Amino acid sequence: MEEQTTFWYEFKKGFILENPLMVLMVGLCSSLAISNRLENGIFMGISATFVLVFSNVIIAAIRKWIPDQIRIPIFIVVIASFVTIVDLALKAYFPPVYDRLGVWIPLIVVNCIILARAEGYAYKNNVKNALADGLGMGAGYTCVLLIMGFIRELLGTGKIVLFDKTLFNIAPPYNPPAIFILFPGAFLTFACLMALLNRYKMRKAE
Amino acid sequence: MKQVLKMGTTLMVVGLVAAVGLGLTYSVTRDKIEAYDREVEAKAAVAALPGVNSISELEEERDLARKAAKEVPGVEKVFTSDKGYIFKINTKGYGGPLMLAVGINKDGEVVGVSVISNRETMGLGSKVLEEDNLARFEGKTSKDPLEVGEDVQAVTGATITSKAVALQVKKALQAYEVIR
Numbered sequence: 001m002e003e004q005t006t007f008w009y010e011f012k013k014g015f016i017l018e019n020p021l022m023v024l025m026v027g028l029c030s031s032l033a034i035s036n037r038l039e040n041g042i043f044m045g046i047s048a049t050f051v052l053v054f055s056n057v058i059i060a061a062i063r064k065w066i067p068d069q070i071r072i073p074i075f076i077v078v079i080a081s082f083v084t085i086v087d088l089a090l091k092a093y094f095p096p097v098y099d100r101l102g103v104w105i106p107l108i109v110v111n112c113i114i115l116a117r118a119e120g121y122a123y124k125n126n127v128k129n130a131l132a133d134g135l136g137m138g139a140g141y142t143c144v145l146l147i148m149g150f151i152r153e154l155l156g157t158g159k160i161v162l163f164d165k166t167l168f169n170i171a172p173p174y175n176p177p178a179i180f181i182l183f184p185g186a187f188l189t190f191a192c193l194m195a196l197l198n199r200y201k202m203r204k205a206e
Numbered sequence: 207m208k209q210v211l212k213m214g215t216t217l218m219v220v221g222l223v224a225a226v227g228l229g230l231t232y233s234v235t236r237d238k239i240e241a242y243d244r245e246v247e248a249k250a251a252v253a254a255l256p257g258v259n260s261i262s263e264l265e266e267e268r269d270l271a272r273k274a275a276k277e278v279p280g281v282e283k284v285f286t287s288d289k290g291y292i293f294k295i296n297t298k299g300y301g302g303p304l305m306l307a308v309g310i311n312k313d314g315e316v317v318g319v320s321v322i323s324n325r326e327t328m329g330l331g332s333k334v335l336e337e338d339n340l341a342r343f344e345g346k347t348s349k350d351p352l353e354v355g356e357d358v359q360a361v362t363g364a365t366i367t368s369k370a371v372a373l374q375v376k377k378a379l380q381a382y383e384v385i386r
Contacts, residue, residue, distance in 0.1 A: 062220075067213045074220050081224035085231045092235035095242045102302070102325055157329060178329045178363065 007132045014136025021144040022197050026112035030104045031145060032186035039162055041142065041149030043097045047090065047105060049138025051082040052114050053131065056122040060130035063123050075118045076109070083108045113141060144193070151189050156180030246322060247283075247294065247307075253320040254309035257289040264292065267385075274381035280374070281381045290317065291385075293378040300366040301325035308343075308378035314386070316346045316375060331367035340371070348379040 020026055027048075034040045055078050059066075066074050087105050090098045098105070108114065117137055122130040153160055158176035159169035179185050248261035258264060264285040271284040274293070282305075283294035290311035296303055302325030309318040319340040326332050333339065339361065346352060352372050354360045360368035 065216060067209070067216060070213045070217055073217060077217075077220050077224050081228055084228055088231050088235040088239070092238035092242070095239075095246075099323060099325075181329045182327065 007128060010129050010132035011136035011139075014133065014138070014140035015143065016140075016197075018137075019140040019144065020113040020116075020137050021141060022194060024113075024116070026116050027114075027141070028190075030107055030111060031141070031148070032183065032190060034101060034104050035145050035148035035152060035186060035189075036156065036181040037100070037153045038146065038149040038160055039097065040101060041145035043090070043094065044101060044104065045138070045142025045145045047086045047101075048108055048111065048113070048141055049135070050086055051079060051108055052117060052138045052141075053134035054082045055079045055114060055118055056130040056134035057127055059118050059122040060125060060127045066123075071123060072119070075115060075123075079114055079118065080109045113137060147193065148186070148189050152180045152185050156182075156185055250307040250320040250322040251285055251292045251294070251309075254292050254307040254318040255287065255289050255311075256309070256317055258287055263287050270385045274384050277384045278377050278381045280377050284381070284385065291382060293381050294322065295374045295377050295381075297370060297374055297377070299324060299326050299370045300331050300364070301327055304367075304370050304374070306371065306374045306378075308375055310378060310382045314347050314379070314382060316343050316379070319343050319371070319375060326364070326367050330361075330364045334361045334364050334367040334371055343371075343375050346375060346379070348383050352376040352379070 014020065016023075018024055021028065021031055030044070034044050055075070058078050059075060062074075083106060086108070090101070090105060117133060121133050125133070150160065154170075156176055156178055158174050160167040180189070251264060252258050252261060255264075264287050267284045267286055270286070271281060274284060275281040280295050280297045281293055282296050285292040285294075290309060293308045293310070294305065295308060296305045298304065304324050304326065305322040307320050307322055308316060309320075311317045321335050321340075324332075324335055326335060342359070346357075350357055352358060352375055354365065354369045354372055358368065358372045
């Protein structure tokens with residue numbers, strides 16, 4: 001077991017074995033809400049990964065000085081600071097994206113993924129592993145958002161628009177049901193992905 | 207006692223470092239954020255009044271805006287030019303604040319409506335805010351009822367946004383009557 005705890009192992013567990021959305025099932029609220037566009041997935045994924053990586057690293061670095069009783073307030077201060085940095089940066093440099101992601105960026109503060117990794121992982125591990133964990137969890141989270149964003153945007157609007165360019169458009173013959181970009185579509189898509197993943201796991205177990 | 211002191215100091219140090227970092231980020235991004243907000247507002251204002259090509263042709267009237275806002279809540283800014291008036295109106299849409307620029311010419315007719323910012327649902331509420339739909343308000347005057355179901359058609363599945371837009375145009379016309 002000791003040999004397995006390498007950088008690579010810590011990184012890749014975020015994808016399938018402990019994928020924050022599909023396996024740990026934390027941080028679903030904002031993910032389901034914003035995954036109605038591929039572009040949202042990209043920016044939300046990057047933002048959350050940024051916060052996750054930096055809060056993990058900082059918390060792992062200062063974990064020996066943090067008194068046990070006040071660790072949660074300190075986690076929140078660290079996380080909230082990075083979220084505010086992302087919030088301001090997005091607003092300044094990608095304002096159209098900020099308009100769309102709106103309230104969900106500040107809400108990364110209370111996203112369970114980040115606090116769960118801080119408390120459950122970074123607080124008990126060294127900086128290197130915490131960095132790998134943050135990167136892996138962030139990448140796993142982003143992947144799921146991208147898949148869901150792609151499916152929902154394609155089914156719900158009939159086209160994929162990325163950075164103001166329409167990549168492809170199947171709308172004329174296909175009449176897109178708007179339900180996919182609304183909240184029920186998020187549950188439908190997520191449930192289908194879960195079913196696929198579980199099927200894959202069952203196959204593998206056999 | 208010693209423990210309390212230690213906890214307090216740790217928390218203070220963390221807080222201070224965080225505050226410094228945030229202050230730096232804020233000072234770097236502040237100008238950009240303000241510039242963008244102004245640019246968006248200017249673009250929408252110019253688009254709402256045909257014949258006006260740049261924000262420099264418009265005059266911001268703070269006194270008129272204050273006067274109008276007293277009678278018509280939601281009026282935030284008033285611009286004037288020789289072509290007419292532009293009202294920046296802020297009310298609630300379905301997903302949050304909805305801000306429109308409504309252009310009204312000297313005869314009291316709506317000549318253009320454009321969006322400054324919105325939080326409407328993509329694919330439903332956002333359809334109400336598309337250009338050809340907003341163009342339907344052109345030619346309306348304060349004599350029109352501007353009610354969804356009477357002279358304004360609601361977009362299917364986006365009744366609240368449709369009502370909000372109609373209300374904003376109505377408010378702009380009311381504000382026009384106040385300051386005319």
